[in-house]
Amino acid sequence: MxxxxxxxxxxxxxxxxxxxxxxxxxxxxxxxxxxxxxxxxxxxxxxxxxxxxxxxxxxxxxxxxxxxxxxxxxxxxxxxxxxxxxxxxxxxxxxxxxxxxxxxxxxxxxxxxxxxxxxxxxxxxxxxxxxxxxxxxxxxxxxxSRAVAGRRDLPSWQLGGDRYSGEVTTTPVGADRVRWQFDYRVSRDGALVRAETEVFDGHLAxxxxxxxxxxxxxxxxxxxxxxxxxxxxx
Ligand SMILES: C[S@@+](CC[C@H](N)C(=O)[O-])C[C@H]1O[C@@H](n2cnc3c(N)ncnc32)[C@H](O)[C@@H]1O
The missing domain is CATH 3.40.50.150 (Vaccinia Virus protein VP39)
Structure with a gap:
């Protein structure tokens, strides 16, 4: 990692x-x-x-x-x-x-x-x-205080005709932890130019x-x- x-x-x-x-x-x-x-x-x-x-x-x-x-x-x-x-x-x-x-x-x-x-x-x-x-x-x-499995879109923006977008996928891990996967995408004319991912581990309280x-x-x-x-x- x-x-x-x-x-x-x-x-x-x-x-x-x-x-x-x-x-x-x-x-x-x-x-x-x-x-x-x-x-x-x-x-x-x-x-x-x-x-x-x-x-x-x-x-x-x-x-x-x-x-x-x-x-x-x-x-x-x-x-x-x-x-x-x-x-x-x-x-x-x-x-x-x-x-x-x-x-x-x-x-x-x-x-x-x-x-x-x-x-x-x-x-x-x-x-x-x-x-x-x-x-x-x-x-x-x-x-x-809790983690609910699901995904949500981040705001997206146009940059020089390219679309920068992202989504977060939430996955509960056991009783008191959570994993967030951030997927970022750059696309042009509907076609993917580049994709990047980063995962973060979190703790509930x-x-x-x-x-x-x-x-x-x-x-x-x-x-x-x-x-x-x-x-x-x-
Ligand atoms: C999700 S970002 C939020 C940044 C900013 N507070 C905001 O709301 O836009 C979390 C930030 O906390 C920093 N961070 C993580 N662990 C930390 C720690 N133990 N002490 C201080 N900062 C930490 C990360 O490097 C990261 O930049």
């Missing part, structure tokens, strides 16, 4: 950024407030939220992203943006290994926890709690179970939002 996100990084923004930015903007309008210490973007991916966070805040944004392919897109997104570059620091490591203390009063972690098993989630939430000052806010997307994990790490749940968002205070 290759590096995680080695295939997906190419297609992530083209297929998903429009929807993703709409959700991120709505959530930040409601939950960001006015950070005064710093901001954490955990599982920063291609930097869609990193960029918005840096533009909305006057403090340093700490972007945590272990996958080189996703970091490459993130750094390309930031290239030349001289107004935000001085305030974005990128960490090429897992959140479990973050090792920062009291650097932020707002933390953001979307679409990332589902990739971690129970023990890695515990380490991740501990690291987040340590990196936040007391009273700091965490906005985190829960892992799914019940809502009450994840709330308990947050509590064990020192967080108090203060709100919820869609999709599967928990807001917690350190």
């Amino acid at each position: 290759g590096q995680a996100y080695a295939v997906t990084a190419e297609f992530y923004d083209l297929l998903q950024a429009t929807e993703h930015l709409a959700v991120t903007g709505r959530l930040l309008d409601r939950w960001l407030g006015r950070p005064e210490v710093g901001v954490l973007d955990v599982g920063a991916g291609t930097g869609l939220a990193t960029n918005l966070l840096a533009r909305r805040c006057a403090v340093t944004v700490h972007a945590v992203e272990p996958a080189a392919s996703m970091r490459a897109v993130l750094l390309s997104r930031l290239a030349g943006q001289t107004e935000v570059l001085p305030r974005i620091r990128v960490y090429a490591r897992k959140v479990q290994d973050l090792g920062l203390v009291g650097v932020a009063d707002f933390a953001w972690c979307l679409n990332t926890m589902a990739g971690l098993d129970l023990s890695d989630r515990a380490a991740a939430l501990r690291a987040l709690a340590t990196a936040l000052v007391r009273g700091g806010r965490l906005v985190v997307q829960r892992p799914p 019940t809502e009450s179970g994840f709330d308990a994990e947050l509590a064990a790490a020192g967080f108090i749940v203060v709100g919820t939002d869609d999709p599967d968002i928990v807001v917690a205070q350190r």
Whole structure:
């Protein structure tokens, strides 16, 4: 198996950024407030939220992203943006290994926890709690509570006459795991030009179970939002 996100990084923004930015903007309008210490973007991916966070805040944004392919897109997104570059620091490591203390009063972690098993989630939430000052806010997307077998289309886009499309196939694995297969396609005049696939393994957690994990790490749940968002205070 290759590096995680080695295939997906190419297609992530083209297929998903429009929807993703709409959700991120709505959530930040409601939950960001006015950070005064710093901001954490955990599982920063291609930097869609990193960029918005840096533009909305006057403090340093700490972007945590272990996958080189996703970091490459993130750094390309930031290239030349001289107004935000001085305030974005990128960490090429897992959140479990973050090792920062009291650097932020707002933390953001979307679409990332589902990739971690129970023990890695515990380490991740501990690291987040340590990196936040007391009273700091965490906005985190829960892992799914159940997996239903099926497939769904990703948004598709025309690019120079070519159609870029994708689909996700969900397969439950045992009682508490799930496998997502992402199939990406480039087609021209209805004929397939190129196809790529990447598979991700995920972990399920019940809502009450994840709330308990947050509590064990020192967080108090203060709100919820869609999709599967928990807001917690350190
Ligand atoms: C599905 S992407 C989501 C990216 C971004 N948060 C978004 O919503 O667009 C998940 C990201 O989390 C990163 N990731 C996976 N395990 C991680 C970990 N242990 N610590 C920090 N980031 C991690 C992956 O490399 C990937 O870029």
